[in-house]
Amino acid sequence: MKIIELEHLSKHFKVLERREGLKGIVKDLFKPRHKIVKAVNGISMDINQGEIVGFVGPNGAGKSTTIKMLSGVLKPTSGNLLINNYLPYKQRKDYVKNIGVVIGNRTMLWWDLAVIESFKLLKEIYQISDEVYKENLELYNKFFNLNALYSTPVRKLSLGQKMLCEIAASFLHNPKLIFLDEPTIGLDVAVKEKVRKLIISLNKIKKTTIILTTHDIGDIEELCQRIILIDHGKLIYDGSIRKFNQIFGAYRTLTLELGNIDEISIENINKEIDEVFKPKEPIILKKKENIWLTLTINQDDIKLMDIFNFLMKKFPVKDIKIEEIELERVIKEVYEGGLK
Amino acid sequence: MLNKYKKYFLITKNSILTTATYRFHFFFSIISSILYFIIYYFLWYSIYNSSGNTILNGMTFSQVIVYICLAYSIFILFKTWTEWGISRNIISGQIMMDLVKPYNFHQANLANALGFVLFNFICITIPVFLIIFTMFNSTIIFGINLIFFAISLCFAFLISFSIDYSIGLTSFYTESIWGISITKEVVIMALSGTLIPLSFFPDSIELILKFLPFAAMYHIPVNIVINSTLSILDYFIMFSIQLFWIIFLIILNKYFFKHAIKVVTINGG
Ligand SMILES: Nc1ncnc2c1ncn2[C@@H]1O[C@H](COP(=O)(O)OP(=O)(O)OP(=O)(O)O)[C@@H](O)[C@H]1O
Numbered sequence: 001m002k003i004i005e006l007e008h009l010s011k012h013f014k015v016l017e018r019r020e021g022l023k024g025i026v027k028d029l030f031k032p033r034h035k036i037v038k039a040v041n042g043i044s045m046d047i048n049q050g051e052i053v054g055f056v057g058p059n060g061a062g063k064s065t066t067i068k069m070l071s072g073v074l075k076p077t078s079g080n081l082l083i084n085n086y087l088p089y090k091q092r093k094d095y096v097k098n099i100g101v102v103i104g105n106r107t108m109l110w111w112d113l114a115v116i117e118s119f120k121l122l123k124e125i126y127q128i129s130d131e132v133y134k135e136n137l138e139l140y141n142k143f144f145n146l147n148a149l150y151s152t153p154v155r156k157l158s159l160g161q162k163m164l165c166e167i168a169a170s171f172l173h174n175p176k177l178i179f180l181d182e183p184t185i186g187l188d189v190a191v192k193e194k195v196r197k198l199i200i201s202l203n204k205i206k207k208t209t210i211i212l213t214t215h216d217i218g219d220i221e222e223l224c225q226r227i228i229l230i231d232h233g234k235l236i237y238d239g240s241i242r243k244f245n246q247i248f249g250a251y252r253t254l255t256l257e258l259g260n261i262d263e264i265s266i267e268n269i270n271k272e273i274d275e276v277f278k279p280k281e282p283i284i285l286k287k288k289e290n291i292w293l294t295l296t297i298n299q300d301d302i303k304l305m306d307i308f309n310f311l312m313k314k315f316p317v318k319d320i321k322i323e324e325i326e327l328e329r330v331i332k333e334v335y336e337g338g339l340k
Numbered sequence: 341m342l343n344k345y346k347k348y349f350l351i352t353k354n355s356i357l358t359t360a361t362y363r364f365h366f367f368f369s370i371i372s373s374i375l376y377f378i379i380y381y382f383l384w385y386s387i388y389n390s391s392g393n394t395i396l397n398g399m400t401f402s403q404v405i406v407y408i409c410l411a412y413s414i415f416i417l418f419k420t421w422t423e424w425g426i427s428r429n430i431i432s433g434q435i436m437m438d439l440v441k442p443y444n445f446h447q448a449n450l451a452n453a454l455g456f457v458l459f460n461f462i463c464i465t466i467p468v469f470l471i472i473f474t475m476f477n478s479t480i481i482f483g484i485n486l487i488f489f490a491i492s493l494c495f496a497f498l499i500s501f502s503i504d505y506s507i508g509l510t511s512f513y514t515e516s517i518w519g520i521s522i523t524k525e526v527v528i529m530a531l532s533g534t535l536i537p538l539s540f541f542p543d544s545i546e547l548i549l550k551f552l553p554f555a556a557m558y559h560i561p562v563n564i565v566i567n568s569t570l571s572i573l574d575y576f577i578m579f580s581i582q583l584f585w586i587i588f589l590i591i592l593n594k595y596f597f598k599h600a601i602k603v604v605t606i607n608g609g
């Protein structure tokens with residue numbers, strides 16, 4: 001069953017284009033120049049009940065702006081938006097009863113109050129029944145030991161503790177739909193794992209639909225069945241994470257420290273790689289930051305270890321890093337037809 | 341029905357708890373209020389002294405002192421920082437979290453301001469009031485007018501809050517409210533009777549001022565306390581003025597919010 005229907009949704013911001021210098025300030029005052037920023041530019045999608053959808057894209061892609069419109073607090077410039085049978089922007093006060101919102105660096109809780117006081121207040125605000133409230137607190141405690149944090153004022157929680165409480169708070173009224181904008185930002189690996197576990201188990205238990213934005217591919221891989229990629233306010237990929245992984249899961253970025261090496265020898269290496277491995281897609285060794293060199297390999301095509309052994313024989317490799325493909329690279333691939 | 345308002349009671353309670361976390365705040369408020377008052381005492385003292393009269397514009401020196409003291413106590417009482425809170429949330433983008441909660445933004449702010457007022461009342465207004473009154477040996481006659489005073493004070497609070505709230509809403513457009521809030525403060529100080537009792541203004545201006553919301557906030561409650569010759573008609577007129585402004589401002593703010601929410605761009609992301 002569809003819970004979110006989005007059609008050509010757009011949000012354009014009119015921003016003052018500031019001129020430079022003192023003269024510019026005076027000019028701005030009397031003759032302001034405006035430009036239009038198309039933060040979200042005609043996005044359409046449908047989301048079904050119970051799905052966890054990962055919403056990804058580079059910085060400034062328009063993810064947060066979309067989330068703001070989905071939450072009913074920002075008026076779309078144009079397009080249609082129907083969520084849970086509400087027009088979020090027009091029926092905000094009723095609509096928000098059934099959603100939860102978590103934003104990485106904002107808080108749903110009251111800064112100066114103990115966590116449990118905030119929960120009690122949310123209980124009244126959302127008119128949560130005693131049973132549901134009790135049930136949820138027990139659930140949180142059983143899985144995540146949140147009881148230990150309840151008496152601490154929110155401002156004294158660590159970032160990770162706060163995020164756990166925020167997510168718990170957003171599920172308190174059993175909403176049908178939750179928006180999470182960068183829920184794992186700034187968390188260490190262990191807490192990230194905890195946050196992901198919390199999200200997954202709540203989704204399983206309560207069948208909540210979850211939309212989440214993140215820059216962490218790990219979040220996507222562990223949480224989402226579906227991924228929506230946007231760039232410059234436009235949707236560029238919408239599909240299953242499996243297909244996505246099939247294509248991008250095979251890519252690895254190898255970063256090496258080879259000591260001093262000049263441009264000419266880099267070119268020579270590139271030629272040699274080409275001759276020896278005959279890759280389907282060109283593998284290009286590039287300088288990254290002063291001493292680091294980097295190349296991206298499609299493992300379906302060529303084994304990472306082969307390339308590595310090849311380079312080892314020729315150069316004194318001092319240090320290596322192996323990473324998954326970067327989002328920027330994925331987007332480039334999508335544009336070039338990698339997913340079509 | 342009552343259940344529906346329970347959330348607002350809780351907001352009020354929490355706002356009291358929150359204010360109480362910053363204990364130094366009220367300590368300094370008391371000191372600065374007393375200093376402020378001492379300055380005004382001597383200012384009025386020299387005005388009466390140099391004029392040579394014991395009654396100016398129908399008021400004795402001690403009446404002026406009681407007037408100023410009361411008006412100023414109310415002024416501190418109504419300091420709820422409502423507009424600063426809204427503007428701070430607009431600038432930081434935290435306003436989004438207010439707007440995704442299913443409560444009435446106006447009522448939630450009112451409940452929050454009420455918490456401040458109750459706290460101010462107990463921790464700032466009463467001590468300041470007592471200290472000033474014992475320091476300067478003034479007297480007030482309290483009778484039935486105490487009840488009317490309490491009612492008019494509640495009305496005055498609603499007016500004061502509505503003005504603050506509408507200034508808070510301007511931050512939906514301008515983000516910062518620094519200039520406009522300072523201007524408001526000066527205008528209220530000057531035109532409400534907090535600095536100078538209204539009877540010291542020229543008659544025609546006094547008449548106009550009496551009908552403005554500023555006087556309805558300070559002059560009316562104070563007048564109820566000091567003036568022992570008020571008739572039923574006087575009370576009726578005063579309460580009508582207050583009620584008029586409450587209703588007017590609430591309706592105005594309703595439309596203001598409806599428009600403001602359309603233009604607000606939630607910061608951050
Ligand atoms: N209030 C605003 N006024 C003007 N421009 C804005 C406003 N809010 C966002 N933008 C612009 O809209 C674009 C999209 O911003 P948005 O915050 O949605 O990006 P994002 O995808 O969340 O990025 P990030 O991953 O960095 O959080 C950016 O270019 C931003 O500068």
Ligand SMILES: [Mg+2]
Pocket residue numbers: 063064065181609
């Ligand atoms: Mg963002």
